[in-house]
Amino acid sequence: MSEYHDAMNVTNPEHAEHHIVSPREYCFVYGALLIGTIVTVLAAYKDMGVLNPIVALGIACTKAVIVILFFMHVKYQSRLIKMTVGAGFFTFIVLVMMSLCDYMSRAWGLW
Amino acid sequence: MANTIAAHHDAELHEEHEHVVLPQHRHHFETEEQQREAGSFGMWLFLLTEIMFFGGMFFAYLLYRNWYYPAFVAASNQLNVPEGTANTVILITSGFFMALGVWAAEVRKKGLLVVFLILTTIFGFAFLGVKADEYHEKWEKHHIPGASFDVKEFINPAAYGLHEEPLAPDMAQKTQVFFFLYFAMTGMHALHMIIGLALLFWLTWRAHKGDFSSGYVAPIENFGLYWHFVDIVWLFLFPLLYLINRHPL
Numbered sequence: 001m002s003e004y005h006d007a008m009n010v011t012n013p014e015h016a017e018h019h020i021v022s023p024r025e026y027c028f029v030y031g032a033l034l035i036g037t038i039v040t041v042l043a044a045y046k047d048m049g050v051l052n053p054i055v056a057l058g059i060a061c062t063k064a065v066i067v068i069l070f071f072m073h074v075k076y077q078s079r080l081i082k083m084t085v086g087a088g089f090f091t092f093i094v095l096v097m098m099s100l101c102d103y104m105s106r107a108w109g110l111w
Numbered sequence: 112m113a114n115t116i117a118a119h120h121d122a123e124l125h126e127e128h129e130h131v132v133l134p135q136h137r138h139h140f141e142t143e144e145q146q147r148e149a150g151s152f153g154m155w156l157f158l159l160t161e162i163m164f165f166g167g168m169f170f171a172y173l174l175y176r177n178w179y180y181p182a183f184v185a186a187s188n189q190l191n192v193p194e195g196t197a198n199t200v201i202l203i204t205s206g207f208f209m210a211l212g213v214w215a216a217e218v219r220k221k222g223l224l225v226v227f228l229i230l231t232t233i234f235g236f237a238f239l240g241v242k243a244d245e246y247h248e249k250w251e252k253h254h255i256p257g258a259s260f261d262v263k264e265f266i267n268p269a270a271y272g273l274h275e276e277p278l279a280p281d282m283a284q285k286t287q288v289f290f291f292l293y294f295a296m297t298g299m300h301a302l303h304m305i306i307g308l309a310l311l312f313w314l315t316w317r318a319h320k321g322d323f324s325s326g327y328v329a330p331i332e333n334f335g336l337y338w339h340f341v342d343i344v345w346l347f348l349f350p351l352l353y354l355i356n357r358h359p360l
Contacts, residue, residue: 021210021214026211030203033203033207037200040349040354044350044353044357045357052356053355056350059350060346060347063346064343064346067206067339067343067346070210071207071339072340073213080152081151081155084152084155084156088155088159088162089162092162095163095170096169099170099174100170100177103174104177
């Protein structure tokens, strides 16, 4: 306990009580992830042209979001944690998109 | 004014008495809650560096897939989908038990926590076992990039009984890029799992001693974050490496 208790020092005003995710919720999430796995394999064997990689990545992103929100408890965490996670993925997406725009367009017009 | 200061002082004293200091509580944190929050925040910052680390490899994958698409298709179709699918299910199961482990620590059920940690470990090892079998298959098929890599089957797939488009010799060489990325990405993922399994042994032993059944869940919770992160990496590796352009059944 600190010697100088500052009542104004509220680091986490919205996080009144720690939320415990129940095993029942975890079972639903587990089921959803298994279904996602089956769907992604079945979708891969269907010829959808340009849609194939988009569907594959869409399912993978959906599964990742489910894991982040429920298994990693981000849905029940403070805004600080939510912002941290969001900012990290956002920065990553920006880096990848900008770099791909550069590399993929380098030889354009040379063939 | 003086009254409010006095009242404030009383409140402060009152709070001093109300506050129960748990053994795991460090003095430089105001509250238990704040300490836990700081721990989660720190763990997430570490995981963001991990996103950037794996992200570099994912970027390389996306770029070369775009540049050498035919080679990536032919090489990807040589991967073992049944084993990859089984491994995805195994890893999701492992993550599920880890999540239940965090719950068991939070509701202070020591026995259950140990059981769930052991189940997490077993499925983690199962994953690595299947992975080892896959690597062995690559070894046998000469699919490991380098001196003994064999491009002939990609140049003339019909002679090897493969239903693939034949590739020009220069494009066929690029299949090595795919297999290099396969080994780099799955290998780094496997290394993360090995580190995780080592930590699991330590955490299971501490859980067995009763370290995490008195409301102190931070190590279990933060390890859970790490384990789920490794899970998420695999959720992307599986479709990107194994399911690029499978032929319709």
